[in-house]
Amino acid sequence: MDDSVVRDVVAMGKFLGSLDGIGVLGVAPARAKAKAPVRLAVSADPAGVEVRARSADAARSPAASPPLALPSAPVRSDRDAAAAELSLTAIRDEIGDCKRCRLCEGRNKIVFGQGNPVADLMFVGEAPGADEDAQGLAFVGRAGQLLTDMVEKGMRIQRSDVFIANVIKCRPPGNRPPENDEITTCQPFLEAQIKAVRPRVIVALGATAGKFMAKTGDPIARFRGRFASWDDIPVMPTYHPAYLLRTPSAKKTVWEDLKLVMDVLGTPAD
Numbered sequence: 144m145d146d147s148v149v150r151d152v153v154a155m156g157k158f159l160g161s162l163d164g165i166g167v168l169g170v171a172p173a174r175a176k177a178k179a180p181v182r183l184a185v186s187a188d189p190a191g192v193e194v195r196a197r198s199a200d201a202a203r204s205p206a207a208s209p210p211l212a213l214p215s216a217p218v219r220s221d222r223d224a225a226a227a228e229l230s231l232t233a234i235r236d237e238i239g240d241c242k243r244c245r246l247c248e249g250r251n252k253i254v255f256g257q258g259n260p261v262a263d264l265m266f267v268g269e270a271p272g273a274d275e276d277a278q279g280l281a282f283v284g285r286a287g288q289l290l291t292d293m294v295e296k297g298m299r300i301q302r303s304d305v306f307i308a309n310v311i312k313c314r315p316p317g318n319r320p321p322e323n324d325e326i327t328t329c330q331p332f333l334e335a336q337i338k339a340v341r342p343r344v345i346v347a348l349g350a351t352a353g354k355f356m357a358k359t360g361d362p363i364a365r366f367r368g369r370f371a372s373w374d375d376i377p378v379m380p381t382y383h384p385a386y387l388l389r390t391p392s393a394k395k396t397v398w399e400d401l402k403l404v405m406d407v408l409g410t411p412a413d
């Protein structure tokens with residue numbers, strides 16, 4: 144086993160171990176550096192797109208898993224955090240006490256989303272749950288804690304350095320999936336948030352966010368793990384933390400997806 148494989152196994156163990164709560168110590172979170180993406184073991188396909196083996200196993204057996212094209216994250220010059228914050232404030236003001244769709248009837252608080260206004264990495268989930276509806280903050284329940292672990296212990300980024308939002312801002316009754324017309328009505332706010340933050344990579348969490356961001360009607364199991372694009376920003380669809388709470392065996396799959404995100408950000412795990 145070569146050194147890169149050992150490092151990969153150790154990193155995955157920290158991620159999975161910390162999420163499972165089995166006492167494996169996580170790595171101290173550190174701010175991800177927004178640099179040009181680092182290319183690992185790349186080659187050029189006939190279209191001139193750099194490709195990278197998906198995992199160490201795939202690298203050893205390329206026939207078993209085709210190489211995956213890695214997109215380039217947009218290179219950002221120094222960002223004006225105050226201007227981005229102002230833009231976000233204007234979007235929140237525009238939402239106001241929104242009654243544009245039926246979800247206003249059952250909500251307690253609008254969940255706008257929160258985080259670094261000039262984040263390199265943005266997470267987009269489906270909709271607020273009960274905890275989020277009560278607090279007015281995105282991803283603060285059990286699934287939110289798991290997302291924090293994914294970001295801080297797995298990706299070694301402070302949660303406060305990413306931006307987190309949902310496709311819709313109000314909790315659907317009984318946590319049902321949002322209807323298409325609700326998504327259509329609310330989506331201008333998310334689109335405006337993305338334009339304000341201008342992240343270098345977006346992670347779409349779960350089927351609703353994944354389908355919306357990747358513009359597909361396929362089941363998420365079919366398109367997760369492969370970059371889509373939103374306004375030239377690479378989008379990685381993966382499973383929702385709430386699904387991981389129900390299906391811990393899927394954590395390894397999500398870690399593979401997040402490692403690709405880290406590659407594109409230029410902060411590879413191995």
Ligand code: SF4
Nearest residue numbers: 241244247312313329
């Ligand atoms: S879900 Fe969006 S469009 Fe519907 S009421 Fe809430 S903020 Fe308004």
